[in-house]
Amino acid sequence: MACKVRYLSSAGIHHREVKGVDALAQAFPVNWLMYASLNAFPKNSSPIEIDLLVVMDDRVVLLELKDWHGPLTAKGDMWIHGKPQRSPVQLGNEKAKKGKSILRGQGQLGRFYVDSRVVFTGSTTRDLLPEEERKHVLTLEEAKLLGNRMDRERLIGSVTLQNLKPNLLVKDFDRVLGNPAYFQPMKMSWDGYNVTDEDFFVHRKDIWREHRAQLAKEERIKALLRLFRFDNLPVGLNEPMPRVTLGICRERPMWRRRRPKSSSV
Structure with a gap:
């Protein structure tokens, strides 16, 4: 059973993050908390972007997912x-400090250690990075091992254990992460289009959701973003061809009526 991923935005997450988020959700304990694609607003400081905030049973870790390929120096x-x-x-170290500053004023949440790591989900390696930075970079396979305490301490070190496990404070974390004064969904961008109006239409069984969007470089150009939730389909319709058929049937061709050319007499 996978760890549930909590999305602040119904528009979902960036395509580059899907591989890492899905793999980690499958690997992490079901009672951990995972919040994906956030903007955080620490007091008297600039906002920060967080790919994945994971509440473990002994600490909070911010994960920066890099689906990179090719050489890195x-x-x-x-x-x-x-x-x-x-x-x-x-940047991750700075984000961890800012994240801690937000939690510090939230009662029991302020007692927990906040750390950060970079996770490579593509083929790029850390081999040519300085040794001190290599310690803070994990491969996806290593990150998947964090659910085991011995592996976690080997990979990211140990922390002082509290008499209360942070992942048990579900309502407290949901309350803070759901407070727009502290956290908001990261602005979604799909093929150059930004979502401007979420859930413009929601299918009665939540099979798909439609969002208004506009081109980032030219706001006058509008679009409609449709996101399917195939996991809400009956099992019999979850084969590849029914999925394709559903997607095609939802598209309605539109033609722009052309003004007839005027002829001079």
Whole structure:
């Protein structure tokens, strides 16, 4: 039985995160808490993006998922993967501190240790990174082992155990993570289009949801994003061909009526 993933946005998560989120949900204990694709708003600080916030039985860990392929090197505090960018390890450490600052004011949640790790879900390796940063990077297969305490302590170290396990405070974490003053869904972008109006239409059995969207580079260009929930279909309709048929049947062709050319007499 998989660990349930909690989505703040009904528009779901970025395509690049699906592989990692699904694999980790299948591997993690069912009583852990997983919150996907968040924007966090720490007080008196800039917002942060969180791919995956995992509430374990001894700590909270922010996971940055990188579905990268190809070579990766580092120069100073920059990672070079196609183009230079600030080290996700250093950014992750800053995010963990900001995440802790939010939880610190939330009663019992403030007592738990907040950490971060980068998880490579593609073929890119950490081999050419500085040793200190390699310690904070996990492969997907390593990350899947975090559900086992011995493997977890080997991979990301041990923490001081509290007399209360954080993953048991489900209502408390749901309350804080559901408070838009602290956390909001990460803005979804699909093929260059941003969701502007969630759940414009919801199928009566939640087979699909439709969201209004607009092109990020040109807001005048609008679109309709339809997300299917095939897991809500009857088993008999969950074969590949019925799925394709359902998707095709939902599409209605539209033609733009052309104005007839005027002829001069």
